[in-house]
Amino acid sequence: MPKPYPREFREDVVRVARGRDAGVPLRKIAADFGISETCLQNWMRQDDVEAGVKPGVTKS
Structure with a gap:
């Protein structure tokens, strides 16, 4: 698995x-x-979750 x-x-x-x-x-x-492109889409989706724009599980 590649390093993050x-x-x-x-x-x-x-x-x-x-x-x-x-x-x-x-x-x-x-x-x-x-x-x-998929990686970028995932990062953008997670950023929305972290910002509270979309529902989901935050990293904290």
Whole structure:
């Protein structure tokens, strides 16, 4: 199993993805950072849970 990415890296990637220009697909952002689109979608979903935007289990 690969080592998890550092928290700071994940936060930066999610921030860039959320602030992307209209028309820029998530797969482009993911490719720019060397991760899969599914990985980025998972990070964004978990970020929503942590922020209380979506229901789910937080890490704390």
